[in-house]
Amino acid sequence: MSRDWERLARAIEAARNAMGLTQVALAAAAGVSESSIQNLESGAARKRTPPTLAKVEEALGWAAGTSNTILAGDEAPVRDTSALEEAAAGTLPLRIVQALSDGPLLDTKILDLEDDSGARMIVVVKGKQGATPEQIQRALEAWERTEAQLRSGGDTKQ
Incomplete structure (x- = not known):
C-alpha cells in the first residue's frame, strides 16, 4: 500500500x-x-x-x-475544537476563550500554589498572530524571565 x-x-x-x-x-x-x-x-x-x-x-x-x-488517502482531519466549544458553552469567560483562540501557543505551565489548599495556577503563553521567529524567540525569553519570578515568589532581585 x-x-x-x-x-x-x-x-x-x-x-x-x-x-x-x-x-x-x-x-x-x-x-x-x-x-x-x-x-x-x-x-x-x-x-x-x-x-x-x-x-x-x-x-x-x-x-x-x-x-x-x-x-492512506482518507479525508483530511478537522481540527479538534472541543475545548473551545466547551469554553464557549460557559465553562470559561468569553475573554479567555478569545485569548486562547488568538495567536500561536508558545507554552503552558501548571504551578502548584504554596499553601495547603491544593490550588494550582494555569498559565497559557500565546504569541502574537503572524509573529516572526525573532518575535517568538523574544516572547519565549520574556516568559522564561516571568516564570522565574513566579517561582521565586515575585522577587526580581535574583
Whole structure:
C-alpha cells in the first residue's frame, strides 16, 4: 500500500496556516525542531513514520493516528475544537476563550500554589498572530524571565 507523503505535507501546512502558526511556532508548540516541521512539509517519501509526527498531530489538535489516515488517502482531519466549544458553552469567560483562540501557543505551565489548599495556577503563553521567529524567540525569553519570578515568589532581585 502506497502512502501519500505529499498529501500529508499539504494537510500539515494547511492546518498550520489555519491556526496562524509559522513553522517555528508549530515546532515550539510540538516540542520538535523547526527542521522536523520543514521535513514533514517537504512531502518527501519515507519508509518509516517519523517519531515526531505524533507530537505534531497533537499540536495541530488532530486525533492520534490522523496522519496515518491522511497517508492512506482518507479525508483530511478537522481540527479538534472541543475545548473551545466547551469554553464557549460557559465553562470559561468569553475573554479567555478569545485569548486562547488568538495567536500561536508558545507554552503552558501548571504551578502548584504554596499553601495547603491544593490550588494550582494555569498559565497559557500565546504569541502574537503572524509573529516572526525573532518575535517568538523574544516572547519565549520574556516568559522564561516571568516564570522565574513566579517561582521565586515575585522577587526580581535574583
